Amino acid sequence: MNGALPRAGSILGTPSARAGLLAITAILLFGALAPLALPDPAAQPDIVSGALQPPSAAAPFGTDELSRDVLARVAAGARVSLTVAAIAVALAMTLGALIGIVAGYAGGAVDAVLMRIVDGALAVPRLFVLLLLLAAWERMPLVALIGLIGVTGWFGTSRLVRAEVLRLREEGFVHAARALGAGPGRVMFRHLLPNTLGPLLVAATLAVGDVILLEAGLSFLGLGVRPPTPSWGGMIYDGRAVLTVAPWVSIFPGLAIIATVLSVNLLAGGLKAALSPRDA
């Protein structure tokens, strides 16, 4: 397949990839359409007698200790978690592709300096860096959190793209492009970049799963998405105090995380198989 983008048909060649895509689509629709059908996730209709109600017809996922509807909050959390993940991953992939292409195509000293920076960055645990920054910057806005997750997430991607570029730069079409008058910028972004999109797409899909877990973990520690903005990690944190009497407050956001990450990874597996038919 030569690193090119696969066709839709071949991505969905395996049942697990089909299930992954289907589930992801369902979760996206659920998050997007929930405000039309579900109560306001922030509403506290009856904080005295309506709190910690078990799942029922009125509130299928039950209510939390402030009488808020857990189903509506899981849906709102889907919007937040998936938006954070999508933007942060897009940022990380853009940075990774840019730096990987420049390093791979320029070679020499540029490559050496960029890759040593990447080696150094990969040696520092990402979670600790984020914890430190979040602890230092109280009341960090959501945009900054997304930015931080993005700029700490491109190192592996840049290596991946660099390796692809090293493989591709001696291909005939790169020589041909240069012989026909293409400059370095055109060769890198018009000829090499599109040929790395396949592996990049797999990496991005896997990264979405990672970032959802990372954001949930940070929010669970009370450092990620701040209340009252609902996030899955934050909801599990909120529910821990009432875990024995109202487990549904934590269980449903937990299930949402599992379902989302699992389906994203299944989809990534399908993409990977479509891109390298010999490994499938």
Added chain:
Amino acid sequence: MTTLLEVKNLRISFPGDAGTRVYPVDGVSFVLERGRTLALVGESGSGKSLTALGMLQLVPAPGRIEPGSVVRLGETDILALKGESLRRIRGRRIAMIFQDPMTSLNPVFTVESQITEVVHAHFDVSRGEARDRAAALLEEVGIPDPLARLKAYPHQLSGGMRQRVMIAIALAGQPEVLIADEPTTALDVTVQAQILEVLDGLRESHGMAVLLITHDLGIVAGRADRVAVMYAGQIVESAPTASLFARPSHPYTQGLFGSVPRLTGALGRLSPIPGNVPPPDAWPSGCRFRTRCPIVHPRSEQAPPLLPVGPDHLIRCWLAEGPE
């Protein structure tokens, strides 16, 4: 006859062992004339492809073109150009097609976008105009149903079709000089003939100068106006095609024709040249062919210059001065 492009004393060096430099292209000179084809013939490792890359300043690092080399296109000294002005020559005035049509097209783009890219790179035309030109180019290189083929991806085309597309891309800049580096090596014999036919037709209709690089003397006959034979980084024989085929005069050329003289054995039997082209750091002093030459000339320890053996027929061999 008008000289379009002149290559004079082109030398390309690479770093060798312990600070020395080796010269895989060592003093190559030839001229390309409008509407004519020059064939550059030689084995792998003779420096013919590197010569072509040098003409466009595309020598791969860490190689470099030595000072004193000249590549002149009309009034333009190509080796003095840099950056933007150099890119305006590549593809626009000198275009190049490569050996392997399987890898020379970008797998993720349609034929149309790969041709129009070159059109847009060199001409200020609208998208519609670029598309029309792309279709006309495909027609010109003999691709049936060009409008449908514009939408094809490279993997949907056969090898011969891909090479035609490569030629169409090369023509998109309307170049004066076309360098074809082993354009048919990767193709079936029947397809080879078709591709050479296309190149021939285009040379005539566009008045292009063609540099045909090949290891195959068979495709040279009847196509090239002149042949230059390369060995070990130098041109060892240069002659009009008819003269070269009638009277190959350098022992290496004779070896290429499979008819080394003074060898005993049945008449007409093929006799390959023993050994391979030595690597550039192992070239013998004096005549570079002497380690494989069936004739030992007393002066072979001195490097021979190009010497005349007939009208416009030169060989780099002391034999030109008469029998030893």
